Amino acid sequence: DQQVKQNSPSLSVQEGRISILNCDYTNSMFDYFLWYKKYPAEGPTFLISISSIKDKNEDGRFTVFLNKSAKHLSLHIVPSQPGDSAVYFCAASGAGNQFYFGTGTSLTVIP
């Protein structure tokens, strides 16, 4: 029973264009959401977060959007760079200590 879903296993984007990675969740009690980036043979690294009191958070080229009514969040990367090629995981948490992770989306940025 996957509470956090990333329905696109992979995404290819041209360098300089926008990358949009999507994530859906089922638990309306989730109130914190994070995105992680993972390179092969490395652990995930924290990228950006958002709480349910906001609908947008920006950090440089990365912006996360939250649509609570649709239980949907997205990560926008603009402009995309070849170094952004990695697997991206979204994660969500409610009142407890556990974050639930999605299955990941593999992003390839084509030079």
Added chain:
Amino acid sequence: NAGVTQTPKFRVLKTGQSMTLLCAQDMNHEYMYWYRQDPGMGLRLIHYSVGEGTTAKGEVPDGYNVSRLKKQNFLLGLESAAPSQTSVYFCASSYSRAALYGYTFGSGTRLTVV
């Protein structure tokens, strides 16, 4: 500037053997976690600890035990390994519940049980 260090990085076990995975962090973090990553499943929480001497079950705790005798170390034990425990194991740590600051992850341990 080590962050989170996992030992070993790779291991092959025979069914029924036991082993312990070690996680060490040098950031004085209170919270530590063990996750497993399997194809098509994302990362799933096995056990976690909110401080020295404490442990709690996560989403998939069966077949694993943990101990947090020192604040900087979090051990994951497999008493009798099974092929279903073939996975990549990640340890992570955080100051608090890490709601908006994320975890610091180790580089992973790839375990194969044959």
